[in-house]
Amino acid sequence: MRAAHGDGGGVGEYLLHRAKPHLPPWLASAGVGLASLPAHYFWSGQPGVTAGLTLASVALTGLTWWAGRNTTQQRRLHSAVTVAAASTWFTAASIAGPAAGPLGELYFIGAPTLALSWNIRQILRRNVDGPTASADGGFLEKVGLAKTQVVRSEVGPNKASFELQLPRGELTSTDVSKNLERIAGALDVPKTAVRMMESPDSASRVTLTVVPLDLLKNTVPCPGPSNPGGSIADPVVVGIYEDGTEAVVYFPGDPAAARNAAHFLVMGMTGSGKSEGGLTALAEVLTRSDVIVWASDPAKADQTLGPLLPAIDWAALDMPSTRAMVEAIKAAIPVRTAWLAKYGYKQWEPACAEVQADGSPGMPYLIGWFEEAAKTIRETDDDVFTGIAQEARSAGVSLVISMQRASGNQVSTDTRASFGSSWCHGVRTEQDARFALDDDVLDAGASPHTWKDKKPGYSYLVANGVPETFWATPLRDYLSSTDYLTWVVLAFAEARAGIDPVTAGVAARTVDRAFTARTRYPLPGTTPEPETLVDEYEVQDIEPYDEGTDDEEFTDPEAELPEIVSVVEFAQPTVEPPRVKLTAAQARAAMEELLDEFEEEERLVVGPSDFMEHCDRHGRSRSWVSGQVSAFVMAGRLAETNEIGRYRIVPYRMAA
Numbered sequence: 001m002r003a004a005h006g007d008g009g010g011v012g013e014y015l016l017h018r019a020k021p022h023l024p025p026w027l028a029s030a031g032v033g034l035a036s037l038p039a040h041y042f043w044s045g046q047p048g049v050t051a052g053l054t055l056a057s058v059a060l061t062g063l064t065w066w067a068g069r070n071t072t073q074q075r076r077l078h079s080a081v082t083v084a085a086a087s088t089w090f091t092a093a094s095i096a097g098p099a100a101g102p103l104g105e106l107y108f109i110g111a112p113t114l115a116l117s118w119n120i121r122q123i124l125r126r127n128v129d130g131p132t133a134s135a136d137g138g139f140l141e142k143v144g145l146a147k148t149q150v151v152r153s154e155v156g157p158n159k160a161s162f163e164l165q166l167p168r169g170e171l172t173s174t175d176v177s178k179n180l181e182r183i184a185g186a187l188d189v190p191k192t193a194v195r196m197m198e199s200p201d202s203a204s205r206v207t208l209t210v211v212p213l214d215l216l217k218n219t220v221p222c223p224g225p226s227n228p229g230g231s232i233a234d235p236v237v238v239g240i241y242e243d244g245t246e247a248v249v250y251f252p253g254d255p256a257a258a259r260n261a262a263h264f265l266v267m268g269m270t271g272s273g274k275s276e277g278g279l280t281a282l283a284e285v286l287t288r289s290d291v292i293v294w295a296s297d298p299a300k301a302d303q304t305l306g307p308l309l310p311a312i313d314w315a316a317l318d319m320p321s322t323r324a325m326v327e328a329i330k331a332a333i334p335v336r337t338a339w340l341a342k343y344g345y346k347q348w349e350p351a352c353a354e355v356q357a358d359g360s361p362g363m364p365y366l367i368g369w370f371e372e373a374a375k376t377i378r379e380t381d382d383d384v385f386t387g388i389a390q391e392a393r394s395a396g397v398s399l400v401i402s403m404q405r406a407s408g409n410q411v412s413t414d415t416r417a418s419f420g421s422s423w424c425h426g427v428r429t430e431q432d433a434r435f436a437l438d439d440d441v442l443d444a445g446a447s448p449h450t451w452k453d454k455k456p457g458y459s460y461l462v463a464n465g466v467p468e469t470f471w472a473t474p475l476r477d478y479l480s481s482t483d484y485l486t487w488v489v490l491a492f493a494e495a496r497a498g499i500d501p502v503t504a505g506v507a508a509r510t511v512d513r514a515f516t517a518r519t520r521y522p523l524p525g526t527t528p529e530p531e532t533l534v535d536e537y538e539v540q541d542i543e544p545y546d547e548g549t550d551d552e553e554f555t556d557p558e559a560e561l562p563e564i565v566s567v568v569e570f571a572q573p574t575v576e577p578p579r580v581k582l583t584a585a586q587a588r589a590a591m592e593e594l595l596d597e598f599e600e601e602e603r604l605v606v607g608p609s610d611f612m613e614h615c616d617r618h619g620r621s622r623s624w625v626s627g628q629v630s631a632f633v634m635a636g637r638l639a640e641t642n643e644i645g646r647y648r649i650v651p652y653r654m655a656a
């Protein structure tokens with residue numbers, strides 16, 4: 001380098017090189033001074049030229065002011081003052097001569113002053129634009145958003161928001177979304193830390209949000225039910241956003257909030273945490289009093305749903321029973337819709353689950369949850385969920401399908417379109433992310449493919465009832481321990497709704513024993529192995545249809561249920577004595593009596609199975625007994641031990 005320039009020439013060249021950017025104001029000053037000589041020679045004494053030059057001077061100053069409207073106030077003023085001074089001097093010098101009166105002094109003082117003022121401005125600007133610059137156009141220029149202005153900013157402890165005015169007609173929000181990664185890179189934060197919200201009023205205005213620290217990086221254990229014993233119409237809390245806001249989903253619709261019932265696509269690659277997230281959501285659902293869950297997992301059997309199985313009304317853990325479940329839901333939709341219409345409901349609402357005015361039992365909400373739904377689709381029919389998803393909303397039914405990739409060869413476009421809500425966890429590629437999230441959510445900065453399986457439980461929720469401002473905001477799913485899930489199963493056994501005769505009836509008529517003899521999982525601490533039983537409720541419903549004619553019975557939800565003819569117990573068909581049916585209060589009293597007896601016998605630890613042995617005293621089902629045991633625990637009469645399903649008896653005096 002040094003050789004190329006030569007030693008002596010190097011210094012001269014260097015100085016010229018450094019001075020070059022500062023020469024234009026000086027050249028302009030000299031130009032104005034020199035131009036005044038011929039101007040005076042030709043134009044002096046011509047009144048028309050005097051008027052013309054004065055007008056031109058005013059017009060030029062006005063034009064400078066107008067042209068500077070998009071620049072900063074100081075630059076606009078500086079330019080206008082420079083043009084006004086130069087053009088006024090030139091006019092006077094042209095008419096009277098550059099040396100007339102004070103014009104010579106004015107020139108030799110004014111011209112260098114103005115030239116220097118521009119040099120100073122230039123030097124200062126270069127420093128501000130240097131490596132430490134951040135607040136003004138320098139940074140934005142660097143990330144491809146030149147001429148953008150920050151019109152408002154808000155800086156919190158871990159969040160900064162900037163409202164940007166893009167140069168109108170030159171840049172739009174699309175240019176910002178294309179540059180989000182560059183912005184993140186320039187700020188040295190992960191891509192998911194930068195998000196953009198378009199202004200609904202203008203494509204040239206956006207809000208950029210930067211959240212530098214990842215506050216979600218620690219596992220967030222589930223803090224417990226958000227609304228124990230409440231309605232499924234209330235929000236179901238599944239996790240937490242980075243600003244501490246609870247992440248909620250809604251299943252039933254709400255006309256007052258202009259919200260439709262939701263069907264969810266839960267997506268994420270292996271290890272992204274979608275199953276754990278699903279368990280947290282399901283556990284919340286199972287603490288509510290007016291919903292039943294039918295869940296399928298044909299791939300992993302009871303591995304995923306395991307701890308929750310006793311609280312699930314129907315668990316289909318293989319492909320034949322999953323097929324039957326789909327058929328049953330399909331058949332239940334028109335019947336449930338007809339029931340809602342009969343009782344004057346436009347769509348499902350919490351009042352539907354209560355006893356109706358004519359004394360008929362209510363109809364709880366139904367959630368059909370399909371783990372590994374890609375397998376179900378593959379092994380049944382491409383459009384297995386399409387039709388039911390489209391109709392289910394009006395029947396008080398929500399569907400949830402969970403899969404690794406909702407690609408075109410796994411899910412048809414129609415099915416995808418009918419599942420309006422997405423819960424997207426880490427995915428392998430941006431292409432995969434597009435199967436779950438709309439382009440505008442990705443453009444706004446959602447980037448689940450950057451997580452892959454390295455950030456389990458990180459997700460985006462784009463769902464009915466979730467404000468648009470949260471669609472591209474990451475959340476962390478709560479992680480539910482097995483103990484918590486078991487507690488939910490036990491503690492809410494009593495509060496949880498049982499299946500209604502309308503849905504049970506249509507399921508029994510449609511798929512028969514696939515439903516009526518479905519495996520019911522005992523509550524923890526009762527019977528160790530799953531057992532199959534048919535409870536009396538379903539049998540009441542099946543009998544008339546077994547004897548009936550044919551299909552038409554499917555469409556008659558209003559038919560009166562016949563008297564119970566007999567109670568069938570498949571497990572112990574012959575010798576069981578008829579149960580004594582007590583009122584709820586009598587049954588509770590019988591349970592308390594039993595507990596007192598256990599205490600008198602000086603038993604220290606008991607479990608639901610001990611009460612079960614005396615079922616004839618209260619004539620109630622296993623789930624009812626377990627619910628009572630939970631009630632004893634909550635009242636402090638029983639205390640949990642290290643062994644699941646075994647409880648220490650707390651003497652009355654201490655429990656009170």
Ligand SMILES: Nc1ncnc2c1ncn2[C@@H]1O[C@H](COP(=O)(O)OP(=O)(O)OP(=O)(O)O)[C@@H](O)[C@H]1O
Nearest residue numbers: 219269270271272273274275276456457477478479
């Ligand atoms: N919310 C969370 N917080 C912390 N860790 C989590 C969370 N969710 C999941 N994990 C961890 O990630 C692991 C994988 O999660 P999970 O089994 O739910 O993944 P998956 O997406 O369902 O995978 P697959 O499709 O193979 O079933 C879990 O065993 C757990 O250790």
